[in-house]
Amino acid sequence: MAATLLAALGVAFGFAFLAYVCVEIPRAYNHVTPIWLSNGFLAACLLSSPSRRWPALIAGAVLGALTAGAHAGDSPLVNVILVTLNITEATLAAYAVRRVTGDSIDLGRPRDMLAFVLLGGFMAPAIAGTAASSIHTLLRGGDLVQNVIGWVLNDMLGMLTIGPCLLVFFKAGLYLRERPLTRDGVLSIVICCLMTTVVFAQAKYPLLFLVPPVMLFVAWRQEVLGAALSAVLVAAIALVLTISGRGPIHLILAGTGTQSTVLQLFLAVSIFVSLPVAAFQRQRRAILAQAERSEARYRLLAESALDIIAHSDLHGQMTYISPAARTILGYEPEELLGTAYLKTLHEDDRAAIRRVVELQRNCPEGVTAPPAETVEYRAFRQDGRMIWLESRPTLACDPVTGAPTGITDIIRDVTARKTLELDLRAARAEAETAAAVKGEFLANMSHELRTPLTAVIGFANLLADEPALSQRGKRYVDRITTGGRTLLATINDILDFSRLEQGRITLEPRTVAITGVVSEVLEMLAPDAAAKNLVLRSVGDDTAPPELFIDPERVRQVLLNLIGNAVKFTEVGEVRLETDYDIQTGRLRMSVTDTGPGVAEADQALIFARFSQIDEALNREHGGTGLGLAISRGLVELMGGDIGVESTLGQGARFWFEIPAQTGPSHNEIEDEVEETELPLPPPGVRVLVVDDNAGNRELVRSVLEAVGVHVAEAVDGEEGVAAAAADAFDAILMDLRMPRLDGVSAAQRIRAEAGPSAGSPIIAFSADVRSGPLDPVFDGATPKPLTVASLLSTLSDALTGPPKETV
Incomplete structure (x- = not known):
């Protein structure tokens, strides 16, 4: 609160003091007021303060303005009207500029500078100044057009002179950190003051054109702060010497009104030129600094990269190669600049890398280059050792014109990986x-x-x-026969699995009746089921098409494995074979359901693996190699089908497989069953x-x-x-x-x-x-x-x- 009150008092004093200076000093020399600084002062104070302080600052400005008007001898009515219009002009200028720049204004940004010049320096004075001068002319008389022009130019000049300067001075610390005062900068400001003094101290020659170039030089050397400082000094020197009767302004013989207008235009143009130039110079310096930082950062990345980063022109000559060449190739980067990179390549691989590069380099104009292709090749280090490299040559284009400029490549040493690949290939061949x-x-x-x-x-x-x-x-003979057949089944399982692994099993599909295959399988396994008092039955085979094109031997082998396992591991209940045929997809689905112990979910992924049995106790009790289901899966996949299991532990299991099976030729007449003939x-x-x-x-x-x-x-x-x-x-x-x-x-x-x-x-x-x-x-x-x-x-x-x- 105390800071706000103190700021309001400062604004009141500053507004009143500047109004007094702008009125009384010219009046003392019988001049009309050439510049009105108070409105620019208030606008600068508002723009440099948070919005919550604006009411207090405006109130302080009203107090100072009323005091200055009363001192100047204005009637209460005129005083109130003029104060209202002046405060409105400053507030309008600040509001309009803040809508564009936000809460923080920085005249070092070209956008903020242009916003202040156009909205605060021209628009607000044009609106408020026209209204104020019209009322003043109505109350006191005079030429309306001349009064409007003079009043508006006074306000514009004041806004463009003191407003930017104050805004810059309020942030002087920031600008000094960015661009500290240098000997050349101070010298340029001194030269600007001397040149302005020389121009306005004599009244023989119209040398006004000598001042703006010097102000531009100051803006170039010291940017925003220097431009603001030179603008204030030039305005002060020009005004003091002109009011005192000196300077080229007095060479104009059209009267004091015209002289005042010319002076105002001169100062406005000088400031309007120097401050935007300073802002653009600051932005240019920031862009260059950012570019330098970016270049330094990218150069640091390139020089720190483990891979070689290289660039060649359209003729294949190396124009840049990163320091990683020293580690990977054994060459100093300078040794490869200006040469063709192909000189380090293995002779047998040069054609491959040349083809990839030419594909990018010879892309027709206006046509998008093809995707970069990764290529592996051999190269020789400086010490003669051969290494494997991997690169992806990519066409580089000018960011502005889009014209090709060369080939950029990232080259990686893949010797370790290629050695591993070659070892793996050798190991695979050996396997x-x-x-x-x-x-x-x-x-x-x-x-x-x-x-x-x-x-x-x-x-x-x-x-x-x-x-x-x-x-x-x-x-005893039965035991010998049983043992021999068991041993034979084990050998057959091992050999069948070996042939599956080697791809030596071929399918021999033919048209068969699926009912016959089912009958043969059930007949073969019926004695084993009967020995355990199990019910062995089939469902659905009589509803399938009478003839299917399948390999009956392989289907029979799969069924024998699935039903044989079900009979082996089921002690009580039944084993059921279900057959279903999907006419739309042409697929035969067969499933074997038992009432055995079931298979835990965690074990279901293991039972189709080779030599896998999920329960060692069951293995000892029932025997077997653990290959039956693995062979079944291999045969089903060989026939183009799928196989799986659905089971809950303790509730039996359902093994199923599904294979493609086209329907065979149909018969119009049912053949009579042929009774078995003698051997x-x-x-x-x-x-x-x-x-x-x-x-x-x-x-x-x-x-x-x-x-x-x-x-x-x-x-x-x-x-x-x-x-x-x-x-x-x-x-x-x-x-x-x-x-x-x-x-x-x-x-x-x-x-x-x-x-x-x-x-x-x-x-x-x-x-x-x-x-x-x-x-x-x-x-x-x-x-x-x-x-x-x-x-x-x-x-x-x-x-x-x-x-x-x-x-x-």
Whole structure:
């Protein structure tokens, strides 16, 4: 409150003092008032104060104005009218300027300077001064036009002289911090004062044009503060000397009114020119300083960057390269300037980097350059060591014209990453080689394991048919058969998974009835379910299309795994197979639901992983490799489908899979079911050559075939098989695929090529490998190991009744 009151008193005194000076001093020299400073003083005080103080300051100004008017001899009415118009002019000027500049005005900003000059220096005096001069002329008489012009110019000159100067002086500390007074600046102000004194101290020559250039020089050297100070000094010197009867103004012979007007115009133009120039000079200096700081900051970033920042012109010559070149390339940046960067590149990679750069550099004018392409290449350090670099050359354009100026590039050392990539590639190649070796090992293991299993299971089956075998012996034989089949299932799982990993399993889709596949699977697993008193049933297969185009063997394998697991882990209740077909999407969905222990949510993601079993106790109780579900997932995905599980612990589980299955050709008539026929037998008296390196397998085949009247000859390897086929005629040849000295495929090809008596006879592949892929065309059929009587006899019968093979 005390500060506000003190400010109001200061405004009252200042307004009254300036009014007295502007009226009494010219009157003493018989001059009209050439300048009215009080309104500019009040406007400057208002603009430098917060809005809440304006009422107090205006009240102080009213008090000072009334006092000055009374001292000048104005009547109370005239005094009140003039005071009201003067206060209104100052308040209008301050209000209008503040609407543009906000609460803080800084004449060092060109916008604020122009706002004060246009709104405070011209608009407000033009409005209020016209009204005041018109009333004054009406009350006291005189030429209206001359009074209006003189009054308005007085107010404008006062507003433009003292207003900016006071606003600058109020912030003198800020301007001095930005631009301290220098010896050159002080000298320029002294020169300005001397020049003004010289011009206005003589009355012979109209040298007014010499003052504004000096004021501009001061504004350039000392910016806003210097311009304001020079404006005050020039106005003071000019007014004092002019009022005292000196100066070029007195060369004008049109009277004191015209002289006063010319002086006012001179001072107004001088101030109006110097102050805006000072503001623009300050802004220019700030922009340059900001640009220098930005340049320094960007240069610091470029020089501190770990990557090389480079720029080349449109001819490929390096114009800038950051200090990181010293660390990455071993060159000093100066050594690479003015040269082509390609000189450090590996010869084999120059074309690649040149192509990327030229693609950017040769972009047609007016066409947006293509996205920068990242390229990796080799380069040589100064010490000769080769390194890998990565860069992304980008077209640089002029920010104003948009014309291309060169190529900017950020170059990174990626030697460590490329070394790691090369190591990973080598490791991958090594892993793939190891996988191939593993596959070959598993294939050999398949042969070596299945060969004795063929004898074990085959002879166990033959022994089980012996009538003289005791009950205990039959039980032992059953145990041998069961153990052999279990071992065979384990081997098959491992081999199937290995073939899935290697992509060696091929699909053989054909049109089949899904009801037949379901029936076969349930029939195979019915004994296991019956042994545990489980209900095993199917739902929905009879509503599916009668024929679907699928791979029945792979679908059957998946169903056997899912239903087999359900039967294995379910102790009470049922196992249900549900079949559904979506006609719109052409997809077959099958699900197996059981009433077993269920699968916890946390374990559901594990059960399809290889060699994964979620409960070791269940593993010990039920056995298994943990590959069944992993194989099922692989087969379903190979068929283009999805597989999953839905289960709650303790409430059973539902395993499902979904595969694409197009409908097969429909039949208008339902074929009658064909009753099972007896096992096909080869014609009696036929001669068969058995080529196998395993004596047990040869004896097993001999036992089966001789029982049905077939004459059997044997060969212990491929070489003996070729010799036997060349020496005698056989109706069929049973050929093992893996044998020492000469394998089965090569032996069969030689038999065909040598055109012996058995060259056109059917040759049947006899090996565990016949399941792993397509059969060589040299063979007429295949029967897998372990041997089954039905497979052997049916394959042999089919081969004997088929068309003979042509010899090569």
